[in-house]
Amino acid sequence: MLNWLVSLLWPQIDWLLCLICRIKPLKADGSSIISIELRCYNGRYITLDDGSEIKAGDQIIELHLNSAWFKRRREESLEARQLPWIALHFFAQDLNFLAKQIANGIFDKVVAVHGITFLYALARRAGFQVEELPDSLWKKCAQFYMAGLMRVYHLPTRGRLETLGRSLELKEVWLSRETLLKAYLLRRP
Numbered sequence: 001m002l003n004w005l006v007s008l009l010w011p012q013i014d015w016l017l018c019l020i021c022r023i024k025p026l027k028a029d030g031s032s033i034i035s036i037e038l039r040c041y042n043g044r045y046i047t048l049d050d051g052s053e054i055k056a057g058d059q060i061i062e063l064h065l066n067s068a069w070f071k072r073r074r075e076e077s078l079e080a081r082q083l084p085w086i087a088l089h090f091f092a093q094d095l096n097f098l099a100k101q102i103a104n105g106i107f108d109k110v111v112a113v114h115g116i117t118f119l120y121a122l123a124r125r126a127g128f129q130v131e132e133l134p135d136s137l138w139k140k141c142a143q144f145y146m147a148g149l150m151r152v153y154h155l156p157t158r159g160r161l162e163t164l165g166r167s168l169e170l171k172e173v174w175l176s177r178e179t180l181l182k183a184y185l186l187r188r189p
Helices: 002-021 067-075 083-103 120-125 137-152 157-163 177-184
Strands: 034-040 059-065 110-117 129-132 171-176
Touching: 002 137, 034 083, 059 067, 067 083, 083 120, 083 177, 110 120, 110 137, 110 177, 120 129, 120 171, 171 177
Parallel strands: 059 110
Antiparallel strands: 034 059, 110 171, 129 171
16 A cells, blocks of 8 residues: 555656656756755754855755656666666766756856755765764655655665665765766766
């Protein structure tokens, strides 16, 4: 019953949140694994490892995974264990595309990119700084919602983490503008 409910409701909730928050795929043709939300940061002051400072009022790009990309991959019947590595490859390509847009002045006031994810180990491999999220009701609700999305799109992370004896947990990931440009601007797409 729960699987049926999640399969039916979560894509609709995801669509509605994308509409309300103005989350759009990075590439106009919708082929990107990354969707973005341009917004003003309203959290606590943070200093990243590279010395960049993010404070309330700074413009950031909130990264989201594009559910349509995962739906297409699910329809291709990829093996579940292949998906994280394929996703990492496409994620790096999209970060390269985003770095080019920033270098060309499209997002000239953006100081950093940010995300909330269960896939923080993959984000760390992509150069992101990983931070703990404070334990709160918001975090619990976000974990519930995102775990449902992972179930809908058949992402294998939950089972793998449970077999390693760790619980699935959301973490915050950051990449400063400077680090993004340095790491991804010169990469080939």
